[in-house]
Amino acid sequence: MMNTFKKYTIAIFATVALLFTACEDADDGGNIIPGVNSILNQTENNADLSMLNAALIRTGLNTTFNSSVTYTLFAPNNNAFTNYLTANGIASIDDIPVADLRDILQYHTLTTEVTTDVMTTDYIKTLGKDDEIEFLDLFIETGTSILLNGNVTIIDADNDADNGVVHIVDTVIELPTVFSLIAANPEFSELTAALQTNGLQTDLSNTDGTLMDPYTIVAPNDAAFQALVDLNTTDEFDSIADITGQTDIDEDLLYHVVGNDRLRSGDLSTGLRVNTLRPSTSFTVDISAGTVITDGTMNTANVTTTDITAINGVVHIIDLFIRSN
Template identity: 35%
Template sequence: MKKLNLLKTAFVAIFTVVAFSCSDDDSSSQNNTIAGIASRNPNLSSLVAALERAELTSTLNGSGSFTVFAPTNAAFTAFLNANGFANLEAVPVPVLKQILLNHVVSGSVQSSQLQTGYIKTLATYGGTTSGNTLSMYVNTASGVRLNGVSSVSTPNIIASNGVVHVVDAVIGLPTVVTFATADPTFNILEAALTREGDNITDFVTVLSGSGPFTVFAPTDGAFGNLLTELGAPSLAAIPESTLDPVLKYHVASGNVLSSALTPNGNTTVTTLQGQTFTITLPGTGGNIANVTDAANRASGIVAVDVQAANGVIHVLNKVILPGS
């Protein structure tokens, strides 16, 4: 009887070890990459199908480190409907690939590490391997909102090669208007571009077009200083006939990056308004570059190369004015 009990104990011990070993093997063989996790989430089946169509599954199955903002099935349905696509197969593969890459950031960034400001996605200007990577505006004032159009609903799904944040909307390729709208630094600029009334130029339509455009974007502080300079109580007090050429004076044709400016010298910029202004490198007084406008007023570029799909934004600390 004692021998039988010993045999039973030995059998139970062996069975437990084997069962644990099998369970451990199952766990270790499970694909815990970003692509693998997405494939097991029924709410991300549209994303999985899109990745396969764009031939990006192997990338997110790889050994690199990525942060993926993963749109839900409902988000993809809304995106397709809004853009007139019958289904995913109707989206041209090059377009779909860039949209998906616009949801991917290099490195593993958890939600608590995200800060308000611009980050770079893997999408590129012009969709080429040599194009400047597109920017994304992250607003963490209330949760995490991306480019003003998509919010993180489920953060920090940890993968073996990065992290997944589920989002409630597809993040389309941004225009320069996208950033003017999403970034509260440009609230007054947005108001100027979209103000109600008999606007001479429909700036939203123009700057949402294919471009490309280089926009020199004044901050709210810059506009506040202009109102003081002009003795105007508000933006509404500036006549449209005055405001329209001023706004055009902040836009140039082309996608002119800071690297294309003349180093240790002057670059003359021809604007959509028709007049020019001068950029001088290097800047002084904390400016990346100094700017002299046609009215011989001095201002500065304080941030550069916010890349949209249809152009690039450089940030000004003072509104520039055309000559009389």
């Protein structure tokens, strides 16, 4: 009898231990049973996320955020949605076309768990996609506060979920254009100002194909402007202001833009001649050792970052302001 009791007791404790271990393993050591605290549950249980919850249900993404797949969700609160609806003349969430609403929500989503302690200032791919089914980029700027695309602030960070993390934001993140992804990055302050001064931000924000979009932009950052100044101490450029103050700076800016095409890194080849929006001009590409552009003055620029994707084109970062002549 005693041996039977001991065997029964041992079996009970073994079963309990196995179940306890299984629960720990299922949520990566968080001791939370999956399904109790999913990303969807957080939108259900937080009254300030009720409009987001309604949007998830309307688009069918409620199932996505209640699954075991890991995500990061930048979650607009009710005030963010209210401001978005007002700014766009929309009466309610139900008046946004489902496909458009889904596109917006997917752009608020990362396909891995990214907490604020590992965020860096950089572009990152989202679940949102362009017309060619390439993942859209989001620009994260870290600091005292964390900004998304230059104007969206994380106001309640690192809300842990069984299947990822939720960061509550104060603004609905608009789908990005090539201009907005440039303007969001402080390292493009000179290029942004030059584009705005010459009225080119309107064209580069266009998304309906009527103004030569989609675009490919080889975008010089602030260091690239300075690199042109430093390249030749005997030329006319003694400061960045000398570059941006040229009477034909708009033509130089157009030399950095390709119209009616998304040229991704995979489309480039050695010897490729690329026609630009500056009339009758082109630059050539060499990919034999990295990606290098040779401009009309025979100066070379290295492409340091490729395939930053917007809904109306792609951006590649270069380390020298290039010129056609």
